[in-house]
Amino acid sequence: xxxxxxxxxxxxLLLAPAILWLGLxxxxxxxxxxxxxxSERVAPRVYAFGFGNYLEFFTEPLYWRTFARTxxxxxxxxxxxxxxAFPIALYIARVAQGRLKAMLLLLCLLPFWVSELVRTLGxxxxxxxxxxxxxxxxxxxxxxxxxxxLYNDGAVILGLVYGGLLFMIVPLAxxxxxxxxxxxEAGYDLGGSRWTVLRRIVIPHAMPGIVAGCIIVFMLTxxxxxxxxxxxxxxxxxxxxxxxxxxxxxxxxxxxxAFGMLLLLLSSAIVWLGxxxxxxxxxxxxxxx
Amino acid sequence: xxxxxxxxxxxxxxxxxxxxAVDDVSFSVAPxxxxxILGPSGCGKTTLMRMIAGFEHPTSGDIRIRGKSMIGVPAxxxxxxxxxxxxxxFPMMTVGENVAYGLTCRGVSRAExxxxxxxxxxxxxxxxxxxxxxxxxxxxxxxxxxxARCLVLEPTLVLLDEPLGALDLKLREHMKIELKQxxxxxxxxxxxxxxxxxEALVMSDRxxxxxxxxxxxxxxxxxxxxxxxxxxxxxxxxxxNRLQGEAAAASNGAIAVRLPSGxxxxxxxxxxxxxxxxxxxxxxxxxxxxxxxGNLPNRFEGRVSAVLFDGAASSLxxxxxxxxxxxxxxxxxxxxxxxxxxGAPVHVGWTADAMKVFAA
Ligand SMILES: Nc1ncnc2c1ncn2[C@@H]1O[C@H](COP(=O)(O)OP(=O)(O)OP(=O)(O)O)[C@@H](O)[C@H]1O
Ligand SMILES: [Mg+2]
Numbered sequence: 001x002x003x004x005x006x007x008x009x010x011x012x013l014l015l016a017p018a019i020l021w022l023g024l025x026x027x028x029x030x031x032x033x034x035x036x037x038x039s040e041r042v043a044p045r046v047y048a049f050g051f052g053n054y055l056e057f058f059t060e061p062l063y064w065r066t067f068a069r070t071x072x073x074x075x076x077x078x079x080x081x082x083x084x085a086f087p088i089a090l091y092i093a094r095v096a097q098g099r100l101k102a103m104l105l106l107l108c109l110l111p112f113w114v115s116e117l118v119r120t121l122g123x124x125x126x127x128x129x130x131x132x133x134x135x136x137x138x139x140x141x142x143x144x145x146x147x148x149x150l151y152n153d154g155a156v157i158l159g160l161v162y163g164g165l166l167f168m169i170v171p172l173a174x175x176x177x178x179x180x181x182x183x184x185e186a187g188y189d190l191g192g193s194r195w196t197v198l199r200r201i202v203i204p205h206a207m208p209g210i211v212a213g214c215i216i217v218f219m220l221t222x223x224x225x226x227x228x229x230x231x232x233x234x235x236x237x238x239x240x241x242x243x244x245x246x247x248x249x250x251x252x253x254x255x256x257x258a259f260g261m262l263l264l265l266l267s268s269a270i271v272w273l274g275x276x277x278x279x280x281x282x283x284x285x286x287x288x289x
Numbered sequence: 290x291x292x293x294x295x296x297x298x299x300x301x302x303x304x305x306x307x308x309x310a311v312d313d314v315s316f317s318v319a320p321x322x323x324x325x326i327l328g329p330s331g332c333g334k335t336t337l338m339r340m341i342a343g344f345e346h347p348t349s350g351d352i353r354i355r356g357k358s359m360i361g362v363p364a365x366x367x368x369x370x371x372x373x374x375x376x377x378x379f380p381m382m383t384v385g386e387n388v389a390y391g392l393t394c395r396g397v398s399r400a401e402x403x404x405x406x407x408x409x410x411x412x413x414x415x416x417x418x419x420x421x422x423x424x425x426x427x428x429x430x431x432x433x434x435x436x437a438r439c440l441v442l443e444p445t446l447v448l449l450d451e452p453l454g455a456l457d458l459k460l461r462e463h464m465k466i467e468l469k470q471x472x473x474x475x476x477x478x479x480x481x482x483x484x485x486x487x488e489a490l491v492m493s494d495r496x497x498x499x500x501x502x503x504x505x506x507x508x509x510x511x512x513x514x515x516x517x518x519x520x521x522x523x524x525x526x527x528x529x530n531r532l533q534g535e536a537a538a539a540s541n542g543a544i545a546v547r548l549p550s551g552x553x554x555x556x557x558x559x560x561x562x563x564x565x566x567x568x569x570x571x572x573x574x575x576x577x578x579x580x581x582x583g584n585l586p587n588r589f590e591g592r593v594s595a596v597l598f599d600g601a602a603s604s605l606x607x608x609x610x611x612x613x614x615x616x617x618x619x620x621x622x623x624x625x626x627x628x629x630x631x632g633a634p635v636h637v638g639w640t641a642d643a644m645k646v647f648a649a
Contacts, residue, residue, distance in 0.1 A: 182377035185344055188365045190391035190438065200390070204381035 030264075037257035053258035063242060063259070070239040071266055074221040077157055081164040081217050082210065088165075089172035089209075090202070094179075105173075108166045116163065120230045123159050124150060127231070151233035159227040164217035171216070175209025176202070211280045215271050222267050239263055294356075295320045295446050295478040296341070301350030303336050310336040312502035313350070318446070318480060323472050325489040326482045328499030329525070334482040335374075337499075338450050341480065342371045354445055365394075370439035371448040375455070376431055378423040384410065384434055385419030391442045409441040410434075413471065428456050432464055440475055449481045453488060465491050486526050490514070498522045520647045523567040528604070530568045530617050533649065536560030543586065543641040552611030555586040556644030563649035570604055572643035573618035575626055576636045585638035589616075593633045596620060605629065607637055 040050035057063045092104050111119055126132050127149035137143040149155060179202065187197035203210070228238035243263065246256030275282060296318040303311040310333040318324045326334050339345040341352055343364030352359045359367055370391070379387050388406035393399065407419055413433040423431060432452060439447050449468075453461045469492045472479045483489050489496045490510040497507040498521070506518040517523035524531055532554060534546040543555045546564045556566050568587075576582050579590070591609035603620035616637055621627055629635065 180375065180377060182373045182375050183379060185342075185364070186371070186373060186377040186379070187390075188363075189342055189344075189369075189371045190442065191365050191394040192390070193365060193394070196394055201379060201381065 033257040033260050036254050037261045039254050041254070047254070053255050054262075056255060057258060057262060066237050066242055067239050067262065067266070069237055070222060071270065073153070073157065073160075074218055075270070077160040077164065077221045078214050078218045080157065081161050081168045082214060084161065085165055085168035085172055085213065086210075089169045089176055092169070093173040093176035094181075094184075105170075108169050111162070112166060117226050117230075119163070120159055120227050123155070123162070123231060127155055150231060151235055153232070153235070155231040156228050156236060156238075159231045160221050160224060163224070163227060164220055167216045167220060168213035171209040171212040172206060173209075175206040175212075179205045207278060208280055208284045211274060211278050214274060218270065218274075219267055222263065293320075294318060295322075295354065296324075296480065297351075297353040297356075298337075298341075299351040299353065301337070301340060301347045301352060303333070303340060303345060304348045309502050311340070311347075314499075314502075314504055315350075316497055316504065316507055318478055320478055321476050323469065323479045323481065323492055323494045325493040325496045326480070326499055327486055327489040327496050327526070328482075328484060330484055332499045333502040334484075334499060335450055338371070338448050338480070338482055341446075342369055342448055343367050368445040369448055370442055370444040370446075371450065372435045372439060372452045374450045374452065376435040376452070378431060378434055378438075380423055382423070383419065384415065384421045384423055384426070387423060387434055388419075388438050388441050391438060395442075405441060406437075409437045412474075413437045413440075429460050429464060432456065433467075436468070436471060440471075440477065444477065446478045446480060449479060451483050452481075453483075453485075461488075468492060490526070496526075498525060500525075517567070517645060520565045520567070520649070523565075523645055523647070528570050528617060530570065530573070530614070532566040532568075532612070532614075534564060534566070535562060536564040536646070536648075544646050546646055548611060549613070550611040552589070554644060555641045556646040557642055558646035559648060560646050561648045564646050565649045566644050566646045568639050568644045570617040571619045572639050573616060574638050575605075575618055575621060576638070577625065577634075579636045582636055582638035586641050587644065588636065588638040590634065590636050591616065593629055593631050593635060596629070596631060607635060609637060 037053055038049055038051070039047040040052040042048045057067070088104075088108075092101055096104055114122075124131070128134070129146045129148040129150070131149070133149060134143070134147045137147060138145070183205075184197060184201060187201045192200070223240060224238070225240040225244065228236035229241060232238070239259070240263070243256050243259045246252045246259060294317040298314055298316050301311055301314050302309060312333075314337065316324075326337065328334050336345060340347050341359075343359065343362065343366075347360070354368055379390065382390065385403060385406050388409055389399075389402040392402035392405060397405070403419075410416060410419060413436065415430060415433055415437070418426070418430070418434075423434060426434065435452065436447075436449075452468075453464050456464060465488055468479075468481075472492075481489070481492065490513075493510055495507060495509055496513055498505045498513060500521050506513060506522045508516075508518075513522060513526050517526065523529060532546065532548060534548040534554075536559075537545040537547045537553065542557070544558060544560055544564070545553050545555050546560065546566045547553050554566055556568075558566075574582060574585065579588065582588050589609045589611060591607040591612075593605055594608040594615050595606040597604045597606065598620065603622070605618045605620050606615040607618060609616045618637060621629065626635070
């Protein structure tokens with residue numbers, strides 16, 4: 001009896017930091033934000049409960065267009081990242097051996113040793129009108145005058161894909177690694193072409209990893225701030241910018257809170273949809289990630 | 290030209306670095322034959338099998354299936370199918386999809402593939418299992434799915450890489466018989482590899498004994514058992530008593546081997562200075578009275594040191610004067626020596642024909 005209580009106490013003490021962490025940093029602010037998002041300013045310094053902040057979102061086209069654009073671009077970025085990461089992960093998991101494998105993973109990790117801001121500035125140095133690529137294009141005669149590669153959707157997508165790649169490669173490589181080589185060989189042995197083996201054996205096996213990677217990359221992309229702002233400039237139009245503007249520029253916290261809640265709703269809805277469409281459960285997916 | 294063999298291996302060698310995993314091996318397998326390759330772990334069996342399937346490429350030599358060279362033909366274009374040691378069923382598919390997979394790869398329509406897979410499952414005794422996941426099958430059932438998956442494609446040759454290795458003893462005994470029957474009803478050529486001599490002896494029409502990348506002997510199970518060509522085959526296939534000594538002069542066609550203790554045994558074969566002699570336990574006659582072993586050239590007396598009871602495979606170990614190792618004989622379970630106990634004195638003897646002598 002006492003032993004049981006003692007072990008319960010130990011368990012509680014062990015879990016305490018995690019519970020505190022979750023409670024203080026995640027649950028509490030979100031409850032706060034939720035409450036805040038439902039308060040409307042009725043007079044200076046007087047707030048009342050209401051749905052006004054949410055109504056504002058739907059009536060102002062700039063807001064919901066930015067919102068839809070963010071959702072669409074994030075899905076696009078996730079898909080592109082998946083397509084790019086799959087062959088890399090396949091190589092790391094199935095071809096590379098020993099030191100080469102460790103080196104390749106390290107290579108993927110390397111960009112993350114500098115902060116996101118610096119990484120993005122690096123892209124700016126490459127892409128801007130007076131930047132490296134523009135100069136190179138001119139010097140080999142492919143362009144007559146300086147070319148501006150920054151401040152367009154392409155640049156934003158490039159930066160976001162680059163930032164998401166590692167988070168896609170790791171769960172994918174993990175999933176692919178657990179595929180028994182003999183199963184792949186059996187796929188060929190029974191007459192399957194490369195494409196058939198990929199489609200019917202490798203991809204279904206890697207599905208939990210694919211979904212895990214996509215969820216992570218999607219969440220990181222939707223919530224990204226620096227990359228769309230710096231690489232997209234005025235044309236970036238990312239929803240996080242709207243949240244930032246409400247909180248910091250306009251000092252309209254309730255409106256910002258409503259936007260924050262909407263963004264949370266968006267990521268949750270898309271993740272749920274993704275899980276449903278691929279027939280994966282959150283449990284197996286989390287195991288992969 | 291129509292070929293009278295399904296598989297021809299011609300001087301095939303496979304090197305990994307400087308190590309020859311398969312060393313100049315040649316053999317042919319006739320249509321409908323159950324051909325086994327028997328050898329100890331690491332002798333190169335899997336490597337040979339993977340070359341036939343197309344997953345490894347021979348360093349030199351040729352592999353022909355129905356007379357057509359397979360060099361440069363990728364694995365998915367060869368008319369052979371393999372049952373892997375781990376079975377390698379597709380866990381992401383149902384049993385039916387596993388069996389239909391090969392058919393759909395060949396462009397058979399989905400409906401027809403499913404129907405043919407269903408019929409194949411019925412033939413291997415898995416009727417109605419089509420919708421199950423492969424993880425929800427017993428070991429023996431999985432085995433049958435792995436074989437059905439190959440047979441449904443009607444291959445020229447089925448390769449089996451120790452497919453019974455993962456099963457428990459009882460099921461293994463059962464699957465041995467079942468495999469042999471399946472091979473008979475489908476009349477497909479099987480190339481089977483194993484390190485278990487009893488599997489090879491029970492199922493095969495012919496066996497090749499492999500050692501360190503080379504074939505020691507190819508023959509029927511009886512030939513290998515009764516007329517081993519090399520000392521390795523004599524000791525690897527079946528239980529045997531092994532004696533080492535010096536070859537001495539022979540009389541009337543037999544050869545004598547002098548053991549270190551000075552005792553002399555007589556057998557058939559040839560031996561230079563050093564010789565190895567082998568005699569099977571079932572060839573060792575036992576008697577309480579030396580007179581009943583009267584005309585045997587090899588007669589010794591000893592004492593029972595152990596009774597190893599194992600049903601029909603029971604044996605006796607007999608400490609025999611002049612021998613370093615106890616002599617193994619079959620435990621008599623009928624006749625005057627029934628119920629013989631440890632410590633009992635006994636006389637052993639065997640004919641010169643039963644003893645094979647090789648140069649060491
Ligand atoms: N890819 C490889 N690279 C280097 N050496 C290898 C490779 N594959 C096999 N070998 C070596 O070749 C030899 C034969 O291996 P193989 O797998 O054919 O043995 P086996 O007869 O199938 O053994 P087992 O009964 O244990 O399965 C072994 O010494 C092994 O170490
Ligand atoms: Mg092997």
